[in-house]
Amino acid sequence: MRRTRTALRGAAAVVTAAGAVSVPVAAAGTAHAAAGRVPYQCTIFSTVFDYDATVTVTAPASAKAGDTVTVKADFSDLPGVAPLPIDSWTTSGTLAVSGAQSGTVPVKAPKRTGPVPAHGAVPIGEVTGQLTLTGTGEVDLAPGGLTIDADAGAQATITCTPKQTPATLATISVGEGGPGASVSPSTVVQGGAVSVTGSGWQPGAAGIALCDANGAACKAGDLTGATASVDAAGKLTASATVAESAAAGARTIVVTQGTVRRAVPLTVTAKTQPPTGQCSGAPADRCGEQKINLTVDGGPLTMSQEPGEVDLTPVTLNGSDQTATGSLKKVQVIDARGGTTGWSLTGTLTDFGSAAGTKIPAGNLTWTPACTAASGSGTVTPGSAGPLDTTTAATLCSAPDGAGQIVGGTFGAGAGVSLKVPAATGAGRYTAVLTLTLS
Incomplete structure (x- = not known):
């Protein structure tokens, strides 16, 4: 008597060169979009599979230094490899930035719900991010890595990496900017104070807020005691205290005045947690505490x-x-x-x-x-x-x-x-x- 067993199946896709780019049609100042095919190698648990993605990147054709612009990437469906139905999933990733400035811009999509049947293709769709332009020149955007966090009864993470450097799919022509701003210090602990200065603003009132690294998701309670104003010479003066409850990590201070908006990077560090009590009242050189963290990843x-x-x-x-x-x-x-x-x-x-x-x-x-x-x-x-x-x-x-x-x-x-x-x-x-x- 013999018997068979089920196995996790991978999905193979035809791989084409990363550089097959459609010619964009965009006038200056309008949305600029181009599509290309990007071969990815993806992993779910211990299974490796190919994802031959069609990606369309959209960004403004032109902007000014200091502007914060919205960039988007639209991905074709992911091959179906999950052995169980997927109830919901969240997609995040990066776009590679090169040219007049370099780095990456995080992009993300809202949580989507299925169900997607076992071994069914997973719709990825559009992911969005915010990019603050730091200088003049041509800024190029290309697809980067992609992560899909799926709920299939247990958490499963699919990570996808380009097999080769993808081609540029959008270019922003960045000209001289308008009002500017800077924050001091550039790194502050939760509960610490910051000051913001700048020039080229219109005299009158202005506003400041603490937002995420992309200049979005601003929370009113993340800053306390905030004041901001511009004098007759166009000089911006602002100050605030970062709330102890504000999320730590890469953040931005966003200055607004009418329709003008500028985002300035700020790093918020976590305030040292109080002792558990074991070292309370003991000399610092005689008693110390270390926080130990554990990440448990689900398997198959x-x-x-x-x-x-x-x-x-x-x-x-x-x-x-x-x-x-x-x-x-x-x-x-x-x-x-x-x-x-x-x-x-x-x-x-x-x-x-x-x-x-x-x-x-x-x-x-x-x-x-x-x-x-x-x-x-x-x-x-x-x-x-x-x-x-x-x-x-x-x-x-x-x-x-x-x-x-x-x-x-x-x-x-x-x-x-x-x-x-x-x-x-x-x-x-x-x-x-x-x-x-x-x-």
């Missing part, structure tokens, strides 16, 4: 089996029904998803056939499932003892959903089997195939 749901075939005990015809017995090769199930979704291992069986063409029905074979859970693993339940069928799957072992609790671990599955051999059975060697499916 997999199965494996002992090699070889199952040989039942031989029988000798004697005019009466007889019984042949044996045991299935042991199966190991590993649930490393780190989620709350259970699993089921089921089987179907073909009829027993011989070289002479005679058969023994699949239903003549019954099994008695046996399941074990390794130390620290969740609960596993054996299926019911009974006959197998050619089409209706019988459960060998299953693990229930966690009902809000994390499930997973390593499990063993097997079964004793018994085959009824009718008295009127042709002599010969009989073979059937058992198919086990993990879902």
Whole structure:
């Protein structure tokens, strides 16, 4: 008796040169867009696959130094490789910036919901970011890396990297700018004060806000005591305190006056957390604390089996029904998803056939499932003892959903089997195939 098992399937795509770019049609100052084909190499868990993406990058054809502009990239669907349905996913990545300035600009799309069926293509669509132009000249944009964080019962991350340097798909012609601004200090701790100065502004009131690294997602509560004004000579003077609750990391101070908007980079560092109490009142050179962090990444749901075939005990015809017995090769199930979704291992069986063409029905074979859970693993339940069928799957072992609790671990599955051999059975060697499916 042989058996088969499911496997994670990769998807192959035809790879074309990164540089096949359509000719853009854009007037000065209007949106500039071009499409190209970019060959990516992607990874999900331990599976590597190709993604031959069609990417369209959109950006203004012209702007001024100091402007913060919106840039977009639209991606074709990702090949379907996920072995489970995807309920929702979030796409993020970067665009490479070169020419008059260099670096990368983060781009992201809002969370999307499915479901996308198992092995179904995943729509990527449009990702958007904000780029602050720091000087004059030609600024080129090209696709960069891409990350898809998917929820398929457990978290799965798909990372895609260009196989070669992609071609430029958009260029911004940056001219002399208008009002400028700078922030001091450029790095501030949560709860610290900053001052902003600049020139070329219109006399009167102005506004400042603390925003994300792209000059977006500004939160009113992230700055306290903010003041900003411009004198008769066009000189900007502003000050504020970064709230202790403001998110740490790469941020921007955004200055606004009417329709004019300037974003200035600012790094916010986390304020030292208070001690747990173990070192309270102790000299700093005698007692210290270190925070220890752990990141746990989810893995796949997999199965494996002992090699070889199952040989039942031989029988000798004697005019009466007889019984042949044996045991299935042991199966190991590993649930490393780190989620709350259970699993089921089921089987179907073909009829027993011989070289002479005679058969023994699949239903003549019954099994008695046996399941074990390794130390620290969740609960596993054996299926019911009974006959197998050619089409209706019988459960060998299953693990229930966690009902809000994390499930997973390593499990063993097997079964004793018994085959009824009718008295009127042709002599010969009989073979059937058992198919086990993990879902």
